[in-house]
Amino acid sequence: MAEFHKAAPAVPESVGELRNAVGEFAREHGADDAKVMAVQLATSEAMSNAVVHAFVDRPQPGTIRVLAGRDGDELWVLIRDDGSGMRPRPDSPGLGVGLPLMTSTADSLRLGASPDGGTEVAMRFALASG
Amino acid sequence: MASSCRVTPADPGLYGTPGEVDVEVATVRAIYEAFGRRDIEGMLQHVAEDCVVDLPGTAERAGRDEPYRGPDGVRQYFADAARVWAELTLHAEDIRATSEGVVVFGHVEGVHQGQLVRRRVIWLWQMRAGKAVRVSANDLGEL
Numbered sequence: 001m002a003e004f005h006k007a008a009p010a011v012p013e014s015v016g017e018l019r020n021a022v023g024e025f026a027r028e029h030g031a032d033d034a035k036v037m038a039v040q041l042a043t044s045e046a047m048s049n050a051v052v053h054a055f056v057d058r059p060q061p062g063t064i065r066v067l068a069g070r071d072g073d074e075l076w077v078l079i080r081d082d083g084s085g086m087r088p089r090p091d092s093p094g095l096g097v098g099l100p101l102m103t104s105t106a107d108s109l110r111l112g113a114s115p116d117g118g119t120e121v122a123m124r125f126a127l128a129s130g
Numbered sequence: 131m132a133s134s135c136r137v138t139p140a141d142p143g144l145y146g147t148p149g150e151v152d153v154e155v156a157t158v159r160a161i162y163e164a165f166g167r168r169d170i171e172g173m174l175q176h177v178a179e180d181c182v183v184d185l186p187g188t189a190e191r192a193g194r195d196e197p198y199r200g201p202d203g204v205r206q207y208f209a210d211a212a213r214v215w216a217e218l219t220l221h222a223e224d225i226r227a228t229s230e231g232v233v234v235f236g237h238v239e240g241v242h243q244g245q246l247v248r249r250r251v252i253w254l255w256q257m258r259a260g261k262a263v264r265v266s267a268n269d270l271g272e273l
Contacts (some may be wrong), residue, residue: 042242085250085270086235086252086270087235087250088224088235088236089224089225090224095226095235096226096233096235096252097226097228097233099231099233099252099254100228100230100231100232100233100254100255100256101228101230103230103231103254103256103264103266104230104231104256109254109266110189110266110268111252111268111270112267112269112270112271113270114267118272
């Protein structure tokens with residue numbers, strides 16, 4: 001069950017707000033400074049992808065939703081949107097370029113179809129140092 | 131298994147891909163082409179000894195719950211793919227590189243237990259010294 005659940009309009013202003021909130025959640029659950037930064041960086045990338053790309057075919061932006069929780073020595077974070085999904089777009093130079101950064105920042109990353117209808121990014125971050 | 135791969139020709143004018151990573155795009159493209167030929171050794175030329183191959187679409191259908199690892203893992207992946215798919219075609223439609231890795235947008239088409247499977251997929255590749263060290267396939271739903 002998610003211990004953290006926040007939703008916001010898929011606009012740039014929401015990214016900073018949700019980034020700070022999920023970072024605070026990570027810190028409260030044992031993440032050190034470096035891990036908090038990793039969680040915030042990867043989450044920001046996922047949210048920014050949604051803001052920039054998920055609603056290009058819509059007159060209004062939809063919603064991004066961030067869920068997080070602790071599972072043993074790991075923190076998990078889900079970023080969901082209700083957009084039109086990640087699809088190849090030759091007209092969009094930036095689509096997908098943040099994904100490798102998220103891959104290298106999180107301890108695991110999985111993309112999938114969101115129950116909200118768009119894309120879901122699922123990440124895990126190890127909290128234990130050894 | 132009828133196995134193949136369709137790679138959309140690159141347009142170097144698109145995407146603003148940095149020049150330093152063109153080699154990595156070419157390497158990933160060569161891996162898809164090798165898979166299309168079912169050329170295991172050709173694929174292994176581009177894969178690091180410690181490569182992690184996380185392709186759950188095949189692995190889970192083969193009853194496997196963890197990624198394939200290293201050259202023997204690649205060979206096992208080919209064997210599993212041949213066993214669980216009557217046909218399998220990987221469509222790499224849009225290959226993009228960054229300093230952190232290579233992203234491939236595309237889809238797979240296959241036949242598993244008599245059923246046609248068509249799924250949108252994003253493959254994420256991590257590279258080191260010109261070779262793949264990790265690939266993960268991400269299923270984005272039915273095509």
